[in-house]
Amino acid sequence: MYRYIGNKTKLLPHIMEKTSQLIGNTGTVVDLMAGTGSVAYEFRRNGYTVIASDVMTYSIHHLKTNLLLEQAPPFDGLVNNNVITGEINRYAEVLTYLNTLTPVRGFFFREFSPEGVPQIGCEPRKYFTSDNACKIDAVREKINEWIQSGWITDLEESLLKHTLIMAVNEVANISGTYGYFLSNFKKNSLNNLCLKEELFSIGNATGHTIIQGYAEDLASSIIADLCYIDPPYMKRQYAANYHILETIARGDFPDAIGKSGLRDWWDQHSKLCTKTRGLQSFEKIIRDINCPRFIISYSEDGLFTIEQLRNCFEQFGTVTIDEIDYNRFKSNDSQLPQKITEYLISIER
Numbered sequence: 001m002y003r004y005i006g007n008k009t010k011l012l013p014h015i016m017e018k019t020s021q022l023i024g025n026t027g028t029v030v031d032l033m034a035g036t037g038s039v040a041y042e043f044r045r046n047g048y049t050v051i052a053s054d055v056m057t058y059s060i061h062h063l064k065t066n067l068l069l070e071q072a073p074p075f076d077g078l079v080n081n082n083v084i085t086g087e088i089n090r091y092a093e094v095l096t097y098l099n100t101l102t103p104v105r106g107f108f109f110r111e112f113s114p115e116g117v118p119q120i121g122c123e124p125r126k127y128f129t130s131d132n133a134c135k136i137d138a139v140r141e142k143i144n145e146w147i148q149s150g151w152i153t154d155l156e157e158s159l160l161k162h163t164l165i166m167a168v169n170e171v172a173n174i175s176g177t178y179g180y181f182l183s184n185f186k187k188n189s190l191n192n193l194c195l196k197e198e199l200f201s202i203g204n205a206t207g208h209t210i211i212q213g214y215a216e217d218l219a220s221s222i223i224a225d226l227c228y229i230d231p232p233y234m235k236r237q238y239a240a241n242y243h244i245l246e247t248i249a250r251g252d253f254p255d256a257i258g259k260s261g262l263r264d265w266w267d268q269h270s271k272l273c274t275k276t277r278g279l280q281s282f283e284k285i286i287r288d289i290n291c292p293r294f295i296i297s298y299s300e301d302g303l304f305t306i307e308q309l310r311n312c313f314e315q316f317g318t319v320t321i322d323e324i325d326y327n328r329f330k331s332n333d334s335q336l337p338q339k340i341t342e343y344l345i346s347i348e349r
């Protein structure tokens with residue numbers, strides 16, 4: 001399960017219907033802030049050619065897996081170097097190999113588990129049980145070794161890192177995001193980390209483009225029939241709230257700062273999470289991109305009011321706003337109203 005802030009899985013039918021109203025059932029669609037890749041994947045399944053981007057590295061691994069694979073890649077390098085036999089399902093064999101590695105007391109054990117001693121000398125952090133942290137260390141180090149030896153391709157690396165992230169999400173001791181860990185281990189975090197096979201969708205797996213970067217910088221190089229933008233709508237920065245997934249995606253060993261052990265995330269901060277610069281970012285993206293139609297997702301809870309957004313977007317064309325009401329996830333003592341309105345804003349130049 002992927003509890004990603006702003007994940008649009010529930011809104012997919014509305015987004016697809018709006019897309020089809022605006023451009024019909026073919027064409028090139030760009031998903032500029034693609035996150036988990038749920039919308040990009042649905043565009044692919046509906047027959048569009050997809051350009052997808054995000055500033056986060058983990059998103060790029062999800063996107064490559066979701067857009068470019070119809071079946072698991074062949075892992076020839078691992079067969080040729082006798083890591084796996086290659087006789088049956090090679091992806092399953094690789095996962096069995098990774099799931100049964102000898103655990104390693106490495107970076108995750110030191111920084112993110114209760115028996116570790118963080119480098120900055122603070123109290124141990126409890127993102128994972130010590131056993132799971134050692135499993136994550138073993139898998140990360142093995143993937144790094146395979147990359148350095150040239151035994152796995154870029155796409156194989158992305159699939160393995162995507163698979164590891166999905167498994168890590170199942171056992172993380174957090175409430176929603178990785179901004180902080182819980183003081184006591186919750187039930188699912190006590191389960192053993194287990195990498196499981198991803199299911200693949202057949203068809204329309206070629207011609208898609210995946211790019212990592214800021215939408216503001218990429219926009220001027222993109223040509224598409226429709227641009228879907230699903231921006232952050234709160235002050236919470238994704239780079240801070242998903243720092244552990246970013247570290248898995250990069251395979252690196254950053255300084256873990258403060259009580260919560262965040263990596264330095266400033267190089268991936270988003271201007272869209274700020275009231276002072278968010279609207280300028282929207283303007284730059286919409287002005288620079290070579291695209292006649294836009295769908296922008298936004299929430300009633302967002303930093304900007306719908307009127308502020310309408311004023312901003314009307315500079316570029318005719319604006320239509322669809323409102324979708326759905327039940328908010330809320331805890332029993334929450335004062336927030338039960339219903340929340342999600343906006344699908346379209347612009348036609």
Ligand SMILES: C[S@@+](CC[C@H](N)C(=O)[O-])C[C@H]1O[C@@H](n2cnc3c(N)ncnc32)[C@H](O)[C@@H]1O
Binds near residue numbers: 008035039215231269
């Ligand atoms: C609301 S989430 C997208 C969720 C996605 N539609 C899904 O269903 O998973 C917003 C995404 O925008 C990315 N992001 C934020 N600012 C960005 C920027 N300036 N350029 C590119 N990506 C950005 C974040 O990393 C995050 O993944």
